[in-house]
Amino acid sequence: MNMIEIKVPATSANIGPGFDCLGIALNLYNKFYIEEIENGLIIEGCDPSFANEDNLVFTSMKKCFEKIGYRYNGIRIIIKADIPVSRGLGSSAACILGGVVAANELGGDVLSKEEILELATKIEGHPDNITPALFGGMTVSITENNKVYYDNIDIAKGIKFYTLIPNFKLSTEEARKILPDTVSHKDAVFNVGRTALMLTAMINGNFDLMKVGVKDRLHQEYRGTLIEDFNYILDECNKLNTYGVFLSGAGPTIIVAVQQEDDNILKAVKKKLEGLNSVWDLKELNVDYKGVSIIK
Template structure:
């Protein structure tokens, strides 16, 4: 692992005139009982291009967030690029950033985590040959910005990830999801604040509820990797969803209706989207049809594959390195 440059005034990075392309998947965290630990990458992507320019900062946003997100140094991707450069003692170079976003904002699909991962991966691509950033350090930098590794780990590495923290920093284990698992995400029109969702959590929970979630989390790993037929029982939760239900009554009603009909439905991340971990494509279609028939509000049904690659970065040099 490359160690950051000692603290001090950042200096200009000797980067080449380079363009990098980054593709980052959406994520769904918690998956029911795996609160702040389990995450899954989904085949829904933000795609970005960053080019070094002579001076200034230029930002274009297309798709989700267009006309809403800041177009200056406060843009989350830009902040993440700057943080990555600063970690190695460099100033972020003048950039042109073009983002084409498909991940919904404020819906529990990891849009902020994806923006952070995009920035870190752009930093990695632009710093190639200057600072080599390995997987553990990518996760560490992204977690510094996100606060929790469970969203950024699957976005970085793909698949099903178990994330945890150690005195030496965050760690992860990537697992391959059983080919029978067919995710469905139901996205409402309204948004949900992650901070609000977290504020509804109690400081402590009953011992039996903690034990319940430990057993279901272990079972969920087995269900997702080996035995999809166990997903309904494996997605039971007593740690966070019931406490957040008051802030998401429509989400709670949809989940209750789906589970009563035998579908493994949970809150996606902090909500308000609903994740159904169907055991086959037909079950996924049936679940979407049930919600369309029974819900009073509109839900966009997104049948998504599991992303197995995670974030990718490719780059091309456009000229000689800066002096």
């Protein structure tokens, strides 16, 4: 059987106040080259400690094979990963989706996109990264009674993003643990309003409203305590002519939204990061509107 290529975009969840429901696909990718072989398991292109049967791509493939009733012989997986691990850019969602989509292709393209979404979300535990990675663009998604409800958000043109990716990791589990069990009614109302404002600003192209719209009281201030210089970076970037600054997913990556045509802010942001203890890698990214792609 011929090798297939699965290309999955990076994603940023939450986008400030949209905790666990909003996500956006970005043009940074993981590629998975997968084929069925006579027997065994071969995994290349990743750390040797992940090149085994516990590999997330392979375990996701197996769950898909079980669902569609496909019996495979052996599997070969080649991974070319540009999405950094444990940085809040959806690397695990990319691996899960890559595995599910590849297995579905090998098994005869049995599942619809909605069924792929349901299965991948079940594996991941939440849909906020899976949905934009699958469909592209910006999405809102929730689960209710084990069903995923989602919709695409039509973003106006004129915005791009700088991702500030540090040279240290932050596990999602650790970032979850630090969150409080309950929040005040006042903070909940704060986030509802900001989420609504941020969404209308993105849809209508009123991007200047995002600086207020991306503010959050449910997760960022707690997770920020785990990220060195987090508050400094947010404050300094907000002083610039940006559309807004927010934590990407569980972090530690920070995202700065800017005007599409503005190339001057990059130098200013770099200058703000000079002299900090950690090294921050800046990438200019745009929205990926395609989502997962398959090349046979």
